Amino acid sequence: MPSDRINGLAAVLDAVRTGSQVTQPMLVERVGLGRSVVAQRVAELESAGLIEGAGLGPSSGGRAPRRLRLRAERGQVLGVDIAATELVVGLADLGGTLLATRQHPIDVADGPEAVLSLAERLADELIGAHAAPIWAVGVGVPGPVEFRSGLPVVPPIMPGWNRYPIRDRFSARYGAPVWVDNDVNVMALGELRSDPEAVAAGHMLYVRAGVGIGAAIVMDGRLYRGANGSAGDIGHVAIPEGGNTICRCGNLGCLEAVAGGTALAREGRMLAETGQSPALAAALAASGAIRPIDVTQAATQGDQAARALLQRTSALLGGTLATLVSFYNPALLVLGGGIVRAKEHVLATIQEAIHRRALPLATQNLRIDVATLPEELSGVTGAVHLALDEVFSPANLETWLAEGSPRVSGAGTHAAR
Structure with a gap:
C-alpha cells in the first residue's frame, strides 16, 4: 500500500494536471492536506521535473501566489482504440492533449497479428514525427478484458484474441507500461475528461450502441469495472423480444442480436430486398451491402420503413436501459457509438421508453444525451486518459518516481531517447 507521502504526491499531481491555473493555496483546499505538507509535496514534484511554476495568480491581499502547471511536454502517451471495423491510434502529451492521430479501416476478426501490426505501424509513424519518449500506452478493445492482466477473455466478435498478450507486446515494443480495457470503458473515460457535466454528474452510465452494445458504469467520478472487469456488458443480456435469434456469443435472444449494428444491417437488407424501402434498395444496388449508416441515411432522407426500423431498434435498447436506470440510478446517461449518427431518429x-418503464425516482433528475466527443476520437481520447490515470496513480507513481519516468530502461525498439 502506498505511503501517506506517495498518496499526497499523487493527489497534488492529479490536482495540477487536471486543473486550470492551479495555485498552491488552491491545492490546500482541493487535496485536504496542510499548507506545509502541500509545500513539501510541490517541491518534491518540482524536483522530479513533473510540475513547474507558471506565473503568478491573483492576490487576495497579500503576496500573489504562484501558479503551477504540469510539464506535459516531458513525455508522451500512446492511445490505441481498436473497434470492430476501425482502428484509431493517437499520440498525446502528459496532459492528455492529442497531438496527432491516425485512422484505418480494419476487421477485428482478422486477428491480433494483423490488427496489432497495423497499430504498431501507425504508432511508429506518429512517434517518428515527435521527439518526446513514450511514458505509457492505453488500449481499448471491443470485448471483455480482465483488467488486472490486460487479457481479452473469450471476446465474441474477436476470434483468435482470447487471452492474447496485448500488454506484453506493446510494452516490449515501446518500453513503457501498458493498460488494456474494454472499449466502452475507455470511451466513458474520454467523456469524463472532455465534458464538465459528466464530471459534475458523478454517477454516469455510458452506453455504446454500434456493431456491439455495451455500457460503462461511473460511480463517484470513477469507472466501476466489477470483480474481474466485465461490469456493464449489457449486449449479451437476454430480452423477451430476442426470441430465438442467435447471437455471435452463441446464446439466443441477446440484446445485441436484435438491436446491435449487425441486426440493423440485417433488417435493413430485408427491407431493401422486399422493396419496402426504396432508399435502402438503392443503397443495396449501389454497393451490394447494407450498413447501419445506410439505414440512418435512408431515414434522414424520409424513408418511412427505415425510420420505423430505427424506432423499433431504439425501443428495444430503451427497454433494457430502463432496467439499468432503475437498478443503478445514474444522474447522466450518455449514448455513444454509431447510434449518435441517428440521434434525431x-x-x-x-x-x-426509459421514462415509461424505469422507476419515477430513478428518472426524476436523469439527463439523457449523446456523447460530446466525435465517435472517432472518444475511444482514443479515453485510451490516453486510461494510461495517464494509471501511470500517475499512487501505486504506480511509487514504483517509478525516483527514476524520473516510468520508462522501462533498455526495453523495446523505441527505448528512451
Missing part, C-alpha cells in the same frame, strides 16, 4: 424513443 432514436433519442426521443429511447427517452420515452
Whole structure:
C-alpha cells in the first residue's frame, strides 16, 4: 500500500494536471492536506521535473501566489482504440492533449497479428514525427478484458484474441507500461475528461450502441469495472423480444442480436430486398451491402420503413436501459457509438421508453444525451486518459518516481531517447 507521502504526491499531481491555473493555496483546499505538507509535496514534484511554476495568480491581499502547471511536454502517451471495423491510434502529451492521430479501416476478426501490426505501424509513424519518449500506452478493445492482466477473455466478435498478450507486446515494443480495457470503458473515460457535466454528474452510465452494445458504469467520478472487469456488458443480456435469434456469443435472444449494428444491417437488407424501402434498395444496388449508416441515411432522407426500423431498434435498447436506470440510478446517461449518427431518429424513443418503464425516482433528475466527443476520437481520447490515470496513480507513481519516468530502461525498439 502506498505511503501517506506517495498518496499526497499523487493527489497534488492529479490536482495540477487536471486543473486550470492551479495555485498552491488552491491545492490546500482541493487535496485536504496542510499548507506545509502541500509545500513539501510541490517541491518534491518540482524536483522530479513533473510540475513547474507558471506565473503568478491573483492576490487576495497579500503576496500573489504562484501558479503551477504540469510539464506535459516531458513525455508522451500512446492511445490505441481498436473497434470492430476501425482502428484509431493517437499520440498525446502528459496532459492528455492529442497531438496527432491516425485512422484505418480494419476487421477485428482478422486477428491480433494483423490488427496489432497495423497499430504498431501507425504508432511508429506518429512517434517518428515527435521527439518526446513514450511514458505509457492505453488500449481499448471491443470485448471483455480482465483488467488486472490486460487479457481479452473469450471476446465474441474477436476470434483468435482470447487471452492474447496485448500488454506484453506493446510494452516490449515501446518500453513503457501498458493498460488494456474494454472499449466502452475507455470511451466513458474520454467523456469524463472532455465534458464538465459528466464530471459534475458523478454517477454516469455510458452506453455504446454500434456493431456491439455495451455500457460503462461511473460511480463517484470513477469507472466501476466489477470483480474481474466485465461490469456493464449489457449486449449479451437476454430480452423477451430476442426470441430465438442467435447471437455471435452463441446464446439466443441477446440484446445485441436484435438491436446491435449487425441486426440493423440485417433488417435493413430485408427491407431493401422486399422493396419496402426504396432508399435502402438503392443503397443495396449501389454497393451490394447494407450498413447501419445506410439505414440512418435512408431515414434522414424520409424513408418511412427505415425510420420505423430505427424506432423499433431504439425501443428495444430503451427497454433494457430502463432496467439499468432503475437498478443503478445514474444522474447522466450518455449514448455513444454509431447510434449518435441517428440521434434525431432514436433519442426521443429511447427517452420515452426509459421514462415509461424505469422507476419515477430513478428518472426524476436523469439527463439523457449523446456523447460530446466525435465517435472517432472518444475511444482514443479515453485510451490516453486510461494510461495517464494509471501511470500517475499512487501505486504506480511509487514504483517509478525516483527514476524520473516510468520508462522501462533498455526495453523495446523505441527505448528512451
